[in-house]
Amino acid sequence: GQSLEQPSEVTAVEGAIVQINCTYQTSGFYGLSWYQQHDGGAPTFLSYNALDGLEETGRFSSFLSRSDSYGYLLLQELQMKDSASYFCAVTNAGNMLTFGGGTRLMVKP
């Protein structure tokens, strides 16, 4: 089977940096994705890592270590609008996207 573990909740202040970790167990791993979902909204694609290393997109970066079955999403210069749920998701050989339970990020002034 497949499983993903990520913290249920993280709190940080505006302007700070926060890291959301994700560990996974899956067979036939292809890549790790991150999605953002605001309350009442649809998940929005943030990033995809297929190879080890860091991918940077503006204030957001995502990291993958395939040997450790581990990845993280790094959010810099936090803004109030970043308050949302963040999901890691793995793509396996069957091209199925399996989501973690989500991390609720609360950004405080």
Added chain:
Amino acid sequence: DAGVTQSPTHLIKTRGQHVTLRCSPISGHKSVSWYQQVLGQGPQFIFQYYEKEERGRGNFPDRFSARQFPNYSSELNVNALLLGDSALYLCASSLGYGGNYGYTFGSGTRLTVV
């Protein structure tokens, strides 16, 4: 450009009834996936279709079925509704299939079974 559109946005059904949910992907996207999201949890994969063929099926009972039409729109059907089927049903489209394409999600259909 229109995003992924789903209809209806909200639906209330009675146990034992049948429901059909509809999804129109972004123009040019050939892959459509369906997910079920229970409040406070991550989306759970139900089906994926690419070029009108089923390419993946999640761990859902046979009461759940789907299809993709020649124009790449899709329907999700659920028979013999149970209270536990109450959830947000999300449709996602992408150019191909595989996480590297990045799925674009619709706003979902909120299904309540009473």
